[in-house]
Amino acid sequence: MRIPSTSRAGGEGKKAKPAPCCTKVGLKRGSWTAEEDELLSNYIKREGEGRWRTLPKKAGLLRCGKSCRLRWMNYLRPSVKRGHISADEEDLILRLHRLLGNRWSLIAGRIPGRTDNEIKNYWNTHLSKKLISEGIDPKTHKPFNPNPSIINHSHNRDGDGDGDKGILDCCNDDSLSSFLNSLINDEMFSSQHQDHPAQHY
DNA sequence: AAGGCCTACAACCGCATCCGT
DNA sequence: GACGGATGCGGTTGTAGGCCT
Numbered sequence: 001m002r003i004p005s006t007s008r009a010g011g012e013g014k015k016a017k018p019a020p021c022c023t024k025v026g027l028k029r030g031s032w033t034a035e036e037d038e039l040l041s042n043y044i045k046r047e048g049e050g051r052w053r054t055l056p057k058k059a060g061l062l063r064c065g066k067s068c069r070l071r072w073m074n075y076l077r078p079s080v081k082r083g084h085i086s087a088d089e090e091d092l093i094l095r096l097h098r099l100l101g102n103r104w105s106l107i108a109g110r111i112p113g114r115t116d117n118e119i120k121n122y123w124n125t126h127l128s129k130k131l132i133s134e135g136i137d138p139k140t141h142k143p144f145n146p147n148p149s150i151i152n153h154s155h156n157r158d159g160d161g162d163g164d165k166g167i168l169d170c171c172n173d174d175s176l177s178s179f180l181n182s183l184i185n186d187e188m189f190s191s192q193h194q195d196h197p198a199q200h201y
Numbered sequence: 202a203a204g205g206c207c208t209a210c211a212a213c214c215g216c217a218t219c220c221g222t
Numbered sequence: 223g224a225c226g227g228a229t230g231c232g233g234t235t236g237t238a239g240g241c242c243t
Binding site for chain 1: 209211212
Binding site: 030031050051052053065066102103104105116117120124 | 237
């Protein structure tokens with residue numbers, strides 16, 4: 001929404017802890033430039049994803065492999081859908097988070113075009129606050145106040161009615177667990193075959 | 202108009218897990 | 223089975239830009 005990361009100045013100012021990869025002498029940190037993005041994109045289009053450790057050197061980048069992978073996965077991949085998260089997507093995130101907890105990659109796997117980082121950020125900046133403001137613990141998706149008399153009200157997320165109640169009422173415990181299992185199994189299958197084709201080589 | 206505060210998000214870090222040897 | 227390297231994941235942080243006073 002805000003700014004293309006390439007325009008961000010700085011970012012190098014992380015804490016000066018010893019870090020295993022990016023603190024190697026000569027490796028760059030912080031925001032990516034347009035030139036770096038292009039180098040990375042071109043290389044991956046040519047050679048494919050993976051081998052992140054050696055990729056930067058081959059691509060002519062002064063970055064660590066982790067940084068390259070993150071940049072590609074969260075920003076440069078053609079399948080990444082950037083921009084506003086729709087109400088449907090938000091609803092889905094809420095449901096999936098209730099089922100899966102903070103397993104952002106699993107959640108992202110169910111939402112085409114969205115990355116785990118994006119969903120995590122959206123959750124932390126929007127949805128958790130929203131739930132808190134409604135008196136719902138974002139970790140448990142249960143009301144802070146255990147008084148049952150307020151539960152139904154608290155489920156009505158923004159008071160504008162339609163479709164909202166489904167988010168927290170959609171599953172009883174039995175269907176919840178079976179849905180969770182199928183969800184995870186399905187995700188494991190799809191991640192092996194589609195979502196992360198270059199996961200291991 | 203200026204300064205401080207808040208929000209959003211890209212990027213980094215460390216740990217967990219996977220996989221080959 | 224043990225070990226080591228590579229990759230993936232989730233938590234956290236830094237900072238640009240917007241908002242408020």
